Amino acid sequence: DIVMTQSPDSLAVSLGERATINCKSSQSVLYSSNNKNYLAWYQQKPGQPPKLLIYWASTRESGVPDRFSGSGSRTDFTLTISSLQAEDVAVYYCQQYYTTPPVTFGPGTKVDIK
């Protein structure tokens, strides 16, 4: 199974500042036949289900604000919130779907306001 790790475990960022979350997979999730990275990002606010933010490592889901962006390839990925808003306080998870089953998630990164 592909193991996903995230760093940091938590971070506190001032409103309007940039937040950066890292995700690493134990093996490449880049499928060479279509040159796509099988990596998604989710946001989970307290008491709510997760919400899809990004798929194919960098494609924003419809309706997701453009301050959220994803980057990276193969085994190293980043979710960036360019200008943190109060409503972005949440836990963020990465997930690989290159080798399924099983689906595997990262352990999550908690983002708070400084």
Place this chain on the structure above:
Amino acid sequence: EVQLVESGGGLVQPGGSLRLSCAASGFTFSSYDMHWVRQATGKGLEWVSAIGTAGDPYYPGSVKGRFTISRENAKNSLYLQMNSLRAGDTAVYYCARTRPGDYVWGSYRNYWYFDLWGRGTLVTVSS
């Protein structure tokens, strides 16, 4: 409205059984692979099971042999039969949908990222 609504959670003793249901609406249920994902309080997300459009089931080792996923397309419903429950199965169970896959150079690829989630149902295994 496109939505998933789970039901059937509750308190059950260790070794007991429970059946979860998920009612889908607002989309063509039969065209999507469907999943159960769970989350223990204060913990991360754990994939529990999946069922393909043809009814093919998939499980991780942690639940294989104890949980059974099924679907009833005529009723737009997904189910999870959970047997031999343990304290470690205590969690909120989410029903979730993934995008349809595609053929890439002749090989079918699942696109198992979750674009729709229910609000979850709580399962507590305790004596």
